[in-house]
Amino acid sequence: MTDFGRTTLPYCSFVRPGDDRPRVGIGVGTDVMDVTDRSELFAGGTLDRLLAAGPDGWHDVREAANRWVDEPGARAHVVPAADVELRLPFAVADYVDFYASEHHATNVGRILRPDGDALPASWKHLPIGYHGRSGTVVVSGTPVRRPHGQTRAADGTIGFGPTQRLDLEAEIGFVVGAPSCPGEPVPVGAFADHVFGICVVNDWSARDIQAWETVPLGPFLGKSFATSVSPWVVPLASLAGARVDPPERSVELLPYLRDEEPWGLDLELVVTLNGEQISRPPFAAMYWTGAQMLAHLTVNGASLRTGDLFASGTVSGPSPDEVGSLLERGAGFLADGDCITISASARLADGHRIALGEVDGRITT
Amino acid sequence: MTDFGRTTLPYCSFVRPGDDRPRVGIGVGTDVMDVTDRSELFAGGTLDRLLAAGPDGWHDVREAANRWVDEPGARAHVVPAADVELRLPFAVADYVDFYASEHHATNVGRILRPDGDALPASWKHLPIGYHGRSGTVVVSGTPVRRPHGQTRAADGTIGFGPTQRLDLEAEIGFVVGAPSCPGEPVPVGAFADHVFGICVVNDWSARDIQAWETVPLGPFLGKSFATSVSPWVVPLASLAGARVDPPERSVELLPYLRDEEPWGLDLELVVTLNGEQISRPPFAAMYWTGAQMLAHLTVNGASLRTGDLFASGTVSGPSPDEVGSLLERGAGFLADGDCITISASARLADGHRIALGEVDGRITT
Numbered sequence: 001m002t003d004f005g006r007t008t009l010p011y012c013s014f015v016r017p018g019d020d021r022p023r024v025g026i027g028v029g030t031d032v033m034d035v036t037d038r039s040e041l042f043a044g045g046t047l048d049r050l051l052a053a054g055p056d057g058w059h060d061v062r063e064a065a066n067r068w069v070d071e072p073g074a075r076a077h078v079v080p081a082a083d084v085e086l087r088l089p090f091a092v093a094d095y096v097d098f099y100a101s102e103h104h105a106t107n108v109g110r111i112l113r114p115d116g117d118a119l120p121a122s123w124k125h126l127p128i129g130y131h132g133r134s135g136t137v138v139v140s141g142t143p144v145r146r147p148h149g150q151t152r153a154a155d156g157t158i159g160f161g162p163t164q165r166l167d168l169e170a171e172i173g174f175v176v177g178a179p180s181c182p183g184e185p186v187p188v189g190a191f192a193d194h195v196f197g198i199c200v201v202n203d204w205s206a207r208d209i210q211a212w213e214t215v216p217l218g219p220f221l222g223k224s225f226a227t228s229v230s231p232w233v234v235p236l237a238s239l240a241g242a243r244v245d246p247p248e249r250s251v252e253l254l255p256y257l258r259d260e261e262p263w264g265l266d267l268e269l270v271v272t273l274n275g276e277q278i279s280r281p282p283f284a285a286m287y288w289t290g291a292q293m294l295a296h297l298t299v300n301g302a303s304l305r306t307g308d309l310f311a312s313g314t315v316s317g318p319s320p321d322e323v324g325s326l327l328e329r330g331a332g333f334l335a336d337g338d339c340i341t342i343s344a345s346a347r348l349a350d351g352h353r354i355a356l357g358e359v360d361g362r363i364t365t
Numbered sequence: 366m367t368d369f370g371r372t373t374l375p376y377c378s379f380v381r382p383g384d385d386r387p388r389v390g391i392g393v394g395t396d397v398m399d400v401t402d403r404s405e406l407f408a409g410g411t412l413d414r415l416l417a418a419g420p421d422g423w424h425d426v427r428e429a430a431n432r433w434v435d436e437p438g439a440r441a442h443v444v445p446a447a448d449v450e451l452r453l454p455f456a457v458a459d460y461v462d463f464y465a466s467e468h469h470a471t472n473v474g475r476i477l478r479p480d481g482d483a484l485p486a487s488w489k490h491l492p493i494g495y496h497g498r499s500g501t502v503v504v505s506g507t508p509v510r511r512p513h514g515q516t517r518a519a520d521g522t523i524g525f526g527p528t529q530r531l532d533l534e535a536e537i538g539f540v541v542g543a544p545s546c547p548g549e550p551v552p553v554g555a556f557a558d559h560v561f562g563i564c565v566v567n568d569w570s571a572r573d574i575q576a577w578e579t580v581p582l583g584p585f586l587g588k589s590f591a592t593s594v595s596p597w598v599v600p601l602a603s604l605a606g607a608r609v610d611p612p613e614r615s616v617e618l619l620p621y622l623r624d625e626e627p628w629g630l631d632l633e634l635v636v637t638l639n640g641e642q643i644s645r646p647p648f649a650a651m652y653w654t655g656a657q658m659l660a661h662l663t664v665n666g667a668s669l670r671t672g673d674l675f676a677s678g679t680v681s682g683p684s685p686d687e688v689g690s691l692l693e694r695g696a697g698f699l700a701d702g703d704c705i706t707i708s709a710s711a712r713l714a715d716g717h718r719i720a721l722g723e724v725d726g727r728i729t730t
Contacts, residue, residue: 093499094498094500120580120581121580122515122517122577126577126578128578128581128582129582130495130496130582130584131496131497131585132496133459133496134458134459135458135459135668135669135670135673136547136667138547145548145666149664149665150487150490158619160620160621182501182503182591183510212487212491213487213491213493214581214583215487216493217464217493217494217495217583217584218579218581218582218584219583220493220494220495221661221662221664221667222665225665225667226547226666255525256525296586297586299514300513300514300571300574300586300587300590301510301512301513301590301591302500302586302590308500
């Protein structure tokens with residue numbers, strides 16, 4: 001249960017017990033304030049209309065939300081988050097996953113290519129990414145069924161069965177609100193004009209299925225069975241105090257990728273396995289920022305739609321207790337019944353730390 | 366302009382001149398029969414509701430369409446296809462592209478890996494595929510803007526600019542109607558329970574952008590700028606007479622991929638560049654069938670949604686005049702102003718050939 005404090009004001013979609021109609025809520029402390037009837041933007045019961053409203057709409061609603069929380073009678077609209085069912089907050093249009101942590105990419109490269117370069121040749125020149133399956137993005141709490149698939153053993157034998165190397169990937173997702181036009185790249189400086197906010201992502205991965213299928217067209221069934229997201233979308237507006245410079249770049253970037261404003265974010269993820277904390281990946285160590293990912297994603301003229309979700313890729317820090325996947329941890333993979341929770345918080349420039357929500361999932365057969 | 370004959374009865378979404386409301390049409394000869402008001406399934410003006418209706422609904426509507434075409438007064442509902450604007454026929458959910466032609470994969474492998482194995486190790490064991498960008502799937506006739514992007518020259522110089530190696534890929538797309546449940550693979554035998562029909566696809570590709578970005582996560586910006594589809598969706602029901610055995614399999618397949626009924630399709634694609642025919646790719650030569658692609662796509666438990674589109678990958682035959690891409694043809698790439706048209710037809714067991722529609726696009730700057 002996330003305690004959001006008073007200033008974050010994240011959004012969710014929820015249903016009350018015994019009522020199937022989805023509603024829009026704002027997180028205040030450990031409660032959900034029902035704001036469905038406060039704005040036409042919430043009438044659909046999901047965040048879709050709010051996302052589409054664009055920066056001015058986002059600003060106006062956030063200003064209003066600040067008033068709603070403080071007005072007399074506000075308690076009448078509040079219900080404990082524990083008493084409602086949180087739903088997938090928005091309709092996911094396209095889902096893209098990046099590979100933006102140098103520590104993660106290096107760790108994985110050393111494992112998969114012990115005799116070669118750890119980083120792919122293009123890695124420092126562009127944020128590598130690929131499209132995933134938006135239809136299997138599920139909300140936190142949805143059980144994750146262990147996928148079956150085709151694998152090849154070290155001796156070359158082709159096998160089929162439940163994955164034996166089921167992994168998590170702790171990530172941050174960026175939620176696109178305002179669409180863009182075909183043929184018109186979104187520059188790094190326009191990041192906040194299009195991206196509404198962030199969520200926490202677990203990009204579940206079956207390493208044995210992925211290894212066999214991945215050459216030459218990349219991950220497919222090793223990823224497409226499920227991607228879990230937190231039910232809360234935290235507006236970028238509440239993260240202004242968490243913006244930091246990204247790590248120093250060791251290669252000169254093409255103009256379209258050059259940082260203008262600092263869009264590094266001082267976030268900390270915490271990964272727990274069956275209640276035991278196993279890692280604390282630091283998002284501030286990410287080589288590529290969300291603004292750079294978005295600029296790259298659109299530089300070929302690909303347009304954005306409301307509801308596009310792009311995730312950072314696994315967040316790993318330099319230390320062994322900061323890795324965002326079990327592959328890097330080297331201590332085995334997920335068993336049936338295991339429960340993974342990834343929570344995130346932001347450290348603001350004033351020293352405060354604010355909660356950003358969490359995503360959890362339990363492995364079933 | 367496709368002449369559909371009397372028995373194909375493909376579906377489209379269109380608007381009449383001066384009227385923005387989308388309508389559903391059935392292709393008869395070179396005309397569109399407006400059936401919008403004939404069924405609640407067409408009330409939305411796109412094929413979305415029809416797709417969701419499932420096999421019984423598809424059957425009933427097709428039976429009815431056969432009556433509508435012949436009934437007195439039918440001409441009152443007909444307008445020449447040339448007089449309407451054909452729209453994207455359905456909302457694309459997830460878009461997946463396969464790599465199912467052995468001739469294409471071998472040709473490409475020889476070009477990209479002249480000293481290695483032409484086919485990737487897994488190629489004969491599973492239909493290799495990846496997710497593409499559904500938000501940039503556009504209808505035939507939409508201009509295709511030459512994408513800009515990052516490339517690396519042979520001397521290692523990183524450059525940026527308009528692609529110099531813009532290519533087409535002639536493909537067939539399969540349109541999913543009936544959804545499936547998470548965790549429940551769709552067996553090869555259930556292909557026609559979920560797939561409503563086919564369309565013609567041009568999966569535009571920027572080879573220089575693709576080459577630099579593609580290791581290790583596969584194609585991304587080299588493909589995501591645009592994928593064009595024909596405005597007509599041809600029901601599988603009209604292709605019963607075109608079903609043939611797929612090529613002999615040289616490797617024993619895992620049970621989930623074994624052919625039950627023959628789902629090879631005797632289709633011929635014709636590619637024209639600025640009106641000149643440059644290739645006739647034969648779809649019957651495809652190694653993997655649509656039924657196998659679907660079984661593989663879902664074997665990990667990934668669910669299907671109405672509107673999912675999966676394409677075959679480039680269709681190439683054994684002969685140089687049967688290749689489905691310019692890369693394989695070896696005679697240069699697309700220039701600004703070039704227009705590519707890909708049409709498809711099916712040869713039925715009774716010797717008749719039926720038209721399946723076409724997809725075209727012109728390159729702009």
